[in-house]
Amino acid sequence: MPDAPLPRRTATEFHLVNGSTGDPLLFVDYPGRDDALLFDAGENGRLPASRLSDLAAVFLTHHHVDHLVGFDRVLRANLDRDKDLRVVGPEGTIDRITARVRTYEYPFFPFQKLRLHLLELGADRLRSAVLDWGAGLPPAEAAERPVDPADLTPTVFENDLLRVEAARVDHTVPCLSFAIVEAPGYHVDGPSLRGGPLRPGPWVSRAMTLLRSGAPGETPVEVDGGIFPLARLRDRYFRKGRGGRIAYVVDTLWSDASRPALLRLCRRATRLYCDSFYAGADLKKARTHKHMTAPQAAELARDAGADHLTLIHVSSRYAGRLDALVAEAAATFPDVTAEDPEGGPLPPSPSPRPRARRGGSPPGEASPA
Ligand SMILES: [Zn+2]
Ligand SMILES: [Zn+2]
Secondary structure (H helix, E strand, C coil): CCCCCCCCCCCCEEEECCCCCCCCCEEEECCCCCCEEEECCCCCCCCCHHHHCCEEEEECCCCCHHHCCCHHHHHHHHHCCCCEEEEEEECCHHHHHHHHHCCCCCCCCCCCCCEEEEEEECCCEEEEEEEECCCCCCCCCCEEEECCCCCCCCEEEECCCEEEEEEECCCCCCCEEEEEEECCEEEECHHHHHCCCCCCCHHHHHHHHHHHCCCCCCCEEEECCEEEEHHHHHHHHEEEECCCEEEEECCCCCCCCCHHHHHHHCCCCCEEEEECCECHHHHHHHHHHCCCEHHHHHHHHHHHCCCCEEEECCCHHHCCCHHHHHHHHHCCCCCEEECCCCCCCCCCCCCCCCCCCCCCCCCCCCCCC
16 A cells, blocks of 8 residues: 655744735755755844844846845845855846945955856746956856756746756746745754754754664754753654645736646645735736736646745725625635734734825835835
């Protein structure tokens, strides 16, 4: 008899930092490991520098300001480190990030050894370049390698636990969506690890490597000066699963051009974070600015067979009316939520909105970038 299917679960911590209405920003943390992932680099003041310095990679969907304005904080938090930080984005990422980081004067202290590995995905090629502070930031030389245009979701990042796929989508400028694909096997059980009594540290990585290599349960593992058998750590802090797929989709039209890649990227996603900039009644605006509506996000979740949908990048014009957008989406896909920035209940309705000025957004409302 075949084994029962492994549970579909993820043990990782996902923080939708600015909730459903702020700049879209997804911080993915692996407890005990210095290899967090950040999706988009918009306003990120809610992320302390100590969390940003844990990053292994930043994934930029595109270069509109609401997805990039926080990149300077990412750079600053990692600059004084001897580390490799990957930045993945669409065409233009190498030139834009290079231009941006060169606007600063650097004292080039000997301990500044950051290596920024830039990678951009185009229609048929991946371009890469390295910005190396240890070498005094010489001009970066780009290298290229072809990608098969028939591959709608090429892999753009990989480590021992997961890979990240990217899909080119249909926005007003070159734009990507991403999905984390976790490898099957042991993963950290985040809530248990947070519950203690052992504190996260380098032992988490060591134990996970041992578990994934099939080491015997009695294998000793050193944790903060104490010795614990691997099986005891396994039973308390780790879970075995087939791994999740977490998709992050923003700033795209739901169109014939984007549909095949999005359906592939989001297939059977454990969790889908999806652009819902507009309500269904504002479909015309969504078409003009190349965004999705909440009902379209639900359609994608349903057709891709996702487990759960979180509406993100909701326009501030719907502040206080998020529940209406959730209800719209739930008509097509019931397992849907929206989050406030603290991750708690949705905020109460604010006072009535001021009227829109002619030809522009209402005061305080972000433009649909
Ligand atoms: Zn945007
Ligand atoms: Zn945009």
